[in-house]
Amino acid sequence: MNKIFHLSTCNTCQRIIGELNNGEGFELQDIKETHISAEELDRLKEQLGSYEALFNRRAMKYRSMGLNEQHLSEADYRRHILNEYTFLKRPVVIIDGEAFVGNAKKTVAAAKAKLG
Template sequence: MKKIYHLSTCDTCKKILKELEPPQSFILQDIKNEPITGEQVDEMERLAGSYEALFSKRARLYKERNLKNETLNEAQYRKLILEHYTFLKRPVIINNGEIFIGNSKKTVEAAKKAING
């Protein structure tokens, strides 16, 4: 599978997509307009190793709900990611069984190398 979960209104996601120049074989899913499903987040978790790895602690709602003072378990991370798209760390790039999560320079470079060889 070749898929990129992103947010079309996010300038960082736009910049990364432009930099990656993903081939036509990639499916782009704007998670605000087409929310992720339980099946999709479970597949991401299988590749990432945990729901926490997919969870964005930089989300505004994370701070507003004061979640940093709570100890969240995997089921809670999954529930929150499915509840609101901002809880998914983005972009999430899946390329033939490899997953790249987030916008760190190292992650983007690794994804770029995997996609373009």
């Protein structure tokens, strides 16, 4: 199953969804409306190797909560992502079981190439 975790109010997410066949063939999950589940997050962690790879350091709350001044463990990253949707790096695109995380040009290009 192909899926995209995104934020509907994020212009960058919307642009990337547009580049990926306008989301056709994908289950779209707005993480503000429906947070990522612990099971989904754990599956992504297994594939990517860490929760840190899924953590958004650009989130406004990252600095306001003082997280930039702390040494965060994998358990901390997991807890913060599950408690606050803005900490999930986005979009997270899953195509045929392979995850592409973030909006870097090479990540988007790899997702588009996977789609064919």
